[in-house]
């Protein structure tokens with residue numbers, strides 16, 4: 001009996017179909033916004049799915065994967081290394097990080113999307129220094145106006161970015177935001193515009209750590225609007241891997 005290539009729980013054909021649809025929608029949104037799909041990194045948020053699901057996505061051209069917890073990210077990046085560990089893919093930590101997990105992320109992640117406090121920056125810089133690496137980061141901004149989400153207040157963002165110039169083992173490549181969950185994605189367009197404006201109005205001339213070209217925004221329910229507003233990194237879970245059972 002030959003071994004199946006992927007575990008039976010993963011429907012590879014359905015995943016390929018979803019990816020085809022996502023790519024068509026990305027291309028259409030790019031066309032509307034006069035942008036090139038090549039300027040957009042599709043991060044497949046594989047949280048709660050087995051590594052096998054990411055392997056299938058990789059066979060269909062996805063090489064960036066997102067996890068929202070340090071434990072599963074470390075496990076997956078140990079089994080299938082990202083670029084930092086010598087591999088050909090990239091692991092993105094997209095969720096809130098507690099300081100006591102900073103070491104795991106510095107040792108396993110390629111990109112961190114949720115830098116949101118002075119103490120976390122200090123800890124990550126220290127750990128990255130010990131690893132003799134520079135960690136590419138997004139600073140997370142609280143754009144939804146809701147209570148429950150993480151991230152810096154928009155008004156504090158520039159001041160926070162200024163403080164990062166003392167942390168040479170961090171490299172801030174952009175801002176990240178989570179928009180509100182709404183039925184009509186048009187409703188969150190102003191939130192994406194806010195994130196873009198905060199990036200565009202930051203004066204980085206005196207800050208070697210912060211050089212922001214990127215915007216990590218747009219999830220399964222709102223990515224087309226995010227593209228129209230300048231997203232460079234889409235974080236798509238459900239739209240690629242299907243519904244999560246939690």
Ligand SMILES: *Cc1c(COP(=O)(O)O)cnc(C)c1O
Nearest residue numbers: 045068094219220235236237238
């Ligand atoms: C889960 C998650 C996503 C992906 O969510 P979908 O709605 O499934 O696309 C994106 N970003 C973060 C921070 C997440 O935790």
